[in-house]
Amino acid sequence: MSDLLSLLSVGASAISAQNAGVAIAANNIANANTDGYSQQRVDFESLPAAPLIGGVRTGSPTRAQDNLLAKQIQTATGSLAMSQQFSSAVAQLETAVSGGGPTIDEQLGTLFSSLSAASASPTNSALRGSVVTAAGDLAAGIQRRAADVAATRSDADLRIRAATVSATALATQLAAANLAIAKSGDPAQLDRRDQIAKQLGELVGGQARVDGDGQMRYVLDGGAVLVDGSHAARLAATPDPTTGFAALAVVNGNASRDVTAAIGSGSIGADLKLRDQTGAQAAGQLDQVAYDLATSMNAVHTANAGLDGVSGRPMFTPPTQVAGAASTLAVDPALAASSQLLALAAPSTGPGNNTGALALFALGTRTVASGGTRTLGDAAIDVVANVANASAEAKDDATRDGLVSENLAGLRDSLAGVDTQEQLTDLARFEHASSAMAKVVSTINDMLGSLILNL
Amino acid sequence: MRITGNRLIDLTSSATTKNQSTVGTVSGQLSSGLRVTTPSDDPAAWVAAQRTKLRQVMSQGAGAAVATSRDALQMTDSSLASIASAVSQVRTLAVQGASDTYSAADRAGLGDEVHGLFLAALASANAQGSDGEYLLAGAASLTAPFDAGGVYQGDAGVRAVPSTDTGLTAGTTIAGSNLTAANGVDVLPLLDRVAAALSSNDLPTLRAALPDLDTAIRQISLSRSQTGAAMSSLDQTTAARSALEQDMQQAISRYVEVDTVTAATHLAKASQALLVSQQVTSHIIQLLAPST
Numbered sequence: 231m232s233d234l235l236s237l238l239s240v241g242a243s244a245i246s247a248q249n250a251g252v253a254i255a256a257n258n259i260a261n262a263n264t265d266g267y268s269q270q271r272v273d274f275e276s277l278p279a280a281p282l283i284g285g286v287r288t289g290s291p292t293r294a295q296d297n298l299l300a301k302q303i304q305t306a307t308g309s310l311a312m313s314q315q316f317s318s319a320v321a322q323l324e325t326a327v328s329g330g331g332p333t334i335d336e337q338l339g340t341l342f343s344s345l346s347a348a349s350a351s352p353t354n355s356a357l358r359g360s361v362v363t364a365a366g367d368l369a370a371g372i373q374r375r376a377a378d379v380a381a382t383r384s385d386a387d388l389r390i391r392a393a394t395v396s397a398t399a400l401a402t403q404l405a406a407a408n409l410a411i412a413k414s415g416d417p418a419q420l421d422r423r424d425q426i427a428k429q430l431g432e433l434v435g436g437q438a439r440v441d442g443d444g445q446m447r448y449v450l451d452g453g454a455v456l457v458d459g460s461h462a463a464r465l466a467a468t469p470d471p472t473t474g475f476a477a478l479a480v481v482n483g484n485a486s487r488d489v490t491a492a493i494g495s496g497s498i499g500a501d502l503k504l505r506d507q508t509g510a511q512a513a514g515q516l517d518q519v520a521y522d523l524a525t526s527m528n529a530v531h532t533a534n535a536g537l538d539g540v541s542g543r544p545m546f547t548p549p550t551q552v553a554g555a556a557s558t559l560a561v562d563p564a565l566a567a568s569s570q571l572l573a574l575a576a577p578s579t580g581p582g583n584n585t586g587a588l589a590l591f592a593l594g595t596r597t598v599a600s601g602g603t604r605t606l607g608d609a610a611i612d613v614v615a616n617v618a619n620a621s622a623e624a625k626d627d628a629t630r631d632g633l634v635s636e637n638l639a640g641l642r643d644s645l646a647g648v649d650t651q652e653q654l655t656d657l658a659r660f661e662h663a664s665s666a667m668a669k670v671v672s673t674i675n676d677m678l679g680s681l682i683l684n685l
Numbered sequence: 686m687r688i689t690g691n692r693l694i695d696l697t698s699s700a701t702t703k704n705q706s707t708v709g710t711v712s713g714q715l716s717s718g719l720r721v722t723t724p725s726d727d728p729a730a731w732v733a734a735q736r737t738k739l740r741q742v743m744s745q746g747a748g749a750a751v752a753t754s755r756d757a758l759q760m761t762d763s764s765l766a767s768i769a770s771a772v773s774q775v776r777t778l779a780v781q782g783a784s785d786t787y788s789a790a791d792r793a794g795l796g797d798e799v800h801g802l803f804l805a806a807l808a809s810a811n812a813q814g815s816d817g818e819y820l821l822a823g824a825a826s827l828t829a830p831f832d833a834g835g836v837y838q839g840d841a842g843v844r845a846v847p848s849t850d851t852g853l854t855a856g857t858t859i860a861g862s863n864l865t866a867a868n869g870v871d872v873l874p875l876l877d878r879v880a881a882a883l884s885s886n887d888l889p890t891l892r893a894a895l896p897d898l899d900t901a902i903r904q905i906s907l908s909r910s911q912t913g914a915a916m917s918s919l920d921q922t923t924a925a926r927s928a929l930e931q932d933m934q935q936a937i938s939r940y941v942e943v944d945t946v947t948a949a950t951h952l953a954k955a956s957q958a959l960l961v962s963q964q965v966t967s968h969i970i971q972l973l974a975p976s977t
Binding site: 262263321324328329333335336338339340342343344345346347349350351353354357537575579580581582583584588591594595607608611614615617618619621622625636639640643644645647648649650651652 | 686687688689690691692695696699723724725726727728731732735736738739741742743745746747749750751753754757814816817818822823824825826827828839840842844845846847850851853857858973
């Protein structure tokens, strides 16, 4: 039969257990608004031999967590960061190819319109001047667009370089968190590690998995391991001599693995996509438009004669190759200096002949661009349309990924979020139990007192 | 499913933000009148609108060419009318001079008068347009087409000009070669010859010139008919092009402009949704307040 002193011991352990519950509930409430915090709980266990000995004890606090859900959230985080960053970056690219003044197709329209007007009065110096001005504006417009696209790609490159530094720092922190967890198993450390993995996912995408040993491994798209337990590799950005942009590699000791083409999510993935795909395509298309414009116009222009009856002069400075044609496109300097050289007449006719003007005007509707498949205007529109399609898709992707992330956040909140009302109820429950046990202890104390007095 | 208080606030806040964004977007569309403000708003519509705009701008350029040509033809017709008048008067004077009742002195007087008409016709034939081009010079439009003797120095070149973004209207200029022997007689030298015949009392030459004057009148008349036909053709082109450009403008509007009624309906719906979400947010916060 239990004695009163044993019962006092039961009361003390029970008060201690209920107080632990109060502490957990209080901690949960305190962290109700902490990003990434998972609610904790404490399990009570009745001690054997009750009611003769009995009592209660608590285990270590446990953290509400679902590894599968955590993995889904981590993947969704990388996708959302990718789509949001790409949406933002491609919007800048869209502005570069279509914002801030007339688009290339509109400037082409102005050039062809001025040629049409000049065809009715080919010796009119004002109309000839309008053609040269329109050609100059078009060349300047294409140059500006090319420069803006290059600047957008450079901005993306700068962001990639900065993000690799952050990613390496986060990888180091993740490895340190793994080490701390191996030593303590503190739930707060687990939350912190998940947060680091989430931040890393926002930068580089990839996958974080927790293995049987409780250690997190972080693997990039393509399989390169960035963090393995307590060891972190480095994400390095080194200049690519061909492009001048940063090439990315996971450096682990002396081993280096190029991951530039492999990273397909996170904000780095978005900037890589903009820099190396969408932006590169836009730059290439601008070069092609500039090259096709100069070569087709020059072919007609050289075959016709200026007011002085001389033929064989180009309209634009002849490009040597497609690459870089947009950034160097310019009206032939001699023509820019004198619109008299504008070849609007057929050779060996009079200055009033407008065959050349009509031939130049006809280029507006001939398929002379993109290997003879597109008109110059359509090719110029294609440059913007491709970026616009990418931008529209990016907006849709961002919306979709946002919804997925929101849904997963709801699931996580359902599992691990802190509900203050729930915690306040728990708090009251633990408090009442603790008070009751205090009453029990007090009663036993009174009983012991009476017993001692009556002895 | 367990839904925490924070989650409830997040959900209502998110809904309010989305509804605010929708109200902002639709308000922007209504105030600007544009549904597509950047290409990515609707890439397909933007592409269609830009293609149409390009055609429209090229068509407007063609319109400028047609207008210039129409003005030049009007001036050409005026010159030809002056020449026709001079030739007609010369014929009258030549018929008078060919009469036996006229003396040599009378014919000399008529000769002076015809010479004056010749000079007037020559000036009309060498008339310049507003851009300084000689109207009847063909392609050699920077050089006076007729020399002092009325001999044609130009060529037979005539221009075509764009009538739309893809079409051409041919024969929008009249060359002075119409007034040369290639098409009948050399009109201006004929006048000079008549003046000389009158001045020198050369009746055989004068009488021989009378049929040529009739031919000259027909030549000029034919040229004026060509001019009128060209102007008529350009006028028809202008009417057709105007209708085409109007269609293009309507198409552009359809592609990128907002439908006011639809947008206003969307705005009303979005505003209502925003109001409701704001009220729900307020209610949720009040609901959670006692326990937080």
